[in-house]
Amino acid sequence: MIDCIDEGVRDALPDFVHGKLSELDRATLTAHVEGCGACSAEVALLRAVRSSASMAPAIDVARIVASLPVSLRIADVGALDHHSRPKGADAANAAGRRALWRIAAAVAVISLAGLSVVMGNRNESDSVAAAAGNSAPGVLPGTEVAQPGAPRQQAVVEGAAGTEGRAVAEGGGVAEGGAVASAAGAARSTSPGIDQSNDVPAFAIVAGLENLSDEHLELLLNEMDTIESIPSSEPEGVALPLENLEGIE
Amino acid sequence: MIPGTQSSGEDTDQQLIERWRAGDSRAATKIVSRHADALARFASSSGEREEIEELVQDTFVRAFGSLDSFRGDSSLRTWLFTIERRLMLDRRRAEMRQRTMVPIESMDAATEYDALDGLLADETENRVRKAVDSLSPKQREIFLLRVEQGLSYREIAAVVGSTEGAARVHYHNAMRAVKEFLDD
Numbered sequence: 228m229i230d231c232i233d234e235g236v237r238d239a240l241p242d243f244v245h246g247k248l249s250e251l252d253r254a255t256l257t258a259h260v261e262g263c264g265a266c267s268a269e270v271a272l273l274r275a276v277r278s279s280a281s282m283a284p285a286i287d288v289a290r291i292v293a294s295l296p297v298s299l300r301i302a303d304v305g306a307l308d309h310h311s312r313p314k315g316a317d318a319a320n321a322a323g324r325r326a327l328w329r330i331a332a333a334v335a336v337i338s339l340a341g342l343s344v345v346m347g348n349r350n351e352s353d354s355v356a357a358a359a360g361n362s363a364p365g366v367l368p369g370t371e372v373a374q375p376g377a378p379r380q381q382a383v384v385e386g387a388a389g390t391e392g393r394a395v396a397e398g399g400g401v402a403e404g405g406a407v408a409s410a411a412g413a414a415r416s417t418s419p420g421i422d423q424s425n426d427v428p429a430f431a432i433v434a435g436l437e438n439l440s441d442e443h444l445e446l447l448l449n450e451m452d453t454i455e456s457i458p459s460s461e462p463e464g465v466a467l468p469l470e471n472l473e474g475i476e
Numbered sequence: 477m478i479p480g481t482q483s484s485g486e487d488t489d490q491q492l493i494e495r496w497r498a499g500d501s502r503a504a505t506k507i508v509s510r511h512a513d514a515l516a517r518f519a520s521s522s523g524e525r526e527e528i529e530e531l532v533q534d535t536f537v538r539a540f541g542s543l544d545s546f547r548g549d550s551s552l553r554t555w556l557f558t559i560e561r562r563l564m565l566d567r568r569r570a571e572m573r574q575r576t577m578v579p580i581e582s583m584d585a586a587t588e589y590d591a592l593d594g595l596l597a598d599e600t601e602n603r604v605r606k607a608v609d610s611l612s613p614k615q616r617e618i619f620l621l622r623v624e625q626g627l628s629y630r631e632i633a634a635v636v637g638s639t640e641g642a643a644r645v646h647y648h649n650a651m652r653a654v655k656e657f658l659d660d
Contacts, residue, residue, distance in 0.1 A: 269651070
């Protein structure tokens with residue numbers, strides 16, 4: 228099979244076969260091919276290649292379209308001429324806006340719920356600490372002691388702790404775990420009435436270390452030396468019999 | 477506008493893209509309908525035998541996912557071919573890693589179409605196909621982009637990451653090789 232000497236024509240033959248030439252070029256090339264055996268043979272070969280290539284499977288257009296990402300470029304919609312906008316575009320954009328509003332509303336609700344939980348926890352912690360600080364005679368001066376492990380529903384202080392100057396723990400103030408504060412663990416070693424079964428110091432000093440006396444500080448440090456590690460589970464509450472706490476201070 | 481991609485009176489690819497960006501899902505259907513078959517043929521011609529529809533689908537998903545990066549310097553079809561070609565290369569690399577097989581260059585398609593040869597009723601077409609399959613992967617790819625898809629040398633260069641001149645040389649070398657194969 229010989230080649231035509233006109234490379235320009237040979238270059239254009241695939242476009243000729245695909246019908247991509249202008250009418251003028253097509254007419255010119257048709258005339259050339261009819262008189263050129265090499266180009267005529269090459270055109271036949273090109274057509275044979277094309278026809279032998281139709282082995283591709285049928286494509287499910289709808290399935291592909293369904294898998295495409297949805298365009299949510301709503302900002303672009305405003306830039307379009309309303310009259311030239313396709314009919315389906317308005318509905319699609321309205322749906323897009325509704326979806327965005329729903330997402331925004333969901334985020335707002337979740338944020339409010341999370342904020343309320345955080346505020347609730349803070350209020351409860353404050354009340355427990357305040358009750359302990361105001362009422363428990365075993366608390367050292369200037370030291371706020373809270374019981375982070377005490378169950379919240381049991382942290383109810385009966386009576387007016389602020390007015391009477393003491394709080395009575397629910398359940399008698401013993402092992403059931405009330406809202407009574409321990410005296411920073413140091414009191415535990417000096418108070419025989421404390422429930423010694425609870426070896427885990429259930430306290431948290433939130434302020435005023437500098438206000439501890441040397442004696443209490445030493446006791447506290449000794450107590451801390453016995454702590455092996457941070458408990459992995461929530462510690463049980465410690466309740467002190469009130470009559471045993473009065474002598475601590 | 478790329479000749480052959482849409483007839484007169486129909487929206488151009490660029491117009492359809494703008495309509496899709498505006499939220500018109502029917503524009504996406506038209507784009508897919510317009511180019512899906514060409515992508516399937518290109519995949520088939522390139523030696524893909526399995527999951528061609530998935531390949532075409534992945535091509536469109538990737539294209540529509542990054543339409544913002546389509547500047548319109550080339551035709552949409554050329555861009556789609558470029559994406560599909562990358563996906564095919566990724567597939568072959570993955571297959572190579574799985575099978576620890578021979579390099580791509582040795583995956584000459586001389587036998588790849590054997591299973592389909594029986595479907596080619598016409599002996600001439602059968603011989604032509606074998607002649608095309610005897611080309612090197614690079615030659616075959618460029619030859620088929622030119623003959624089957626009707627891409628210009630410039631578009632071919634964009635798809636395969638080459639130059640217009642190199643694409644032209646590869647095409648003519650491929651044509652000469654096919655003729656020699658058929659003459660034997």
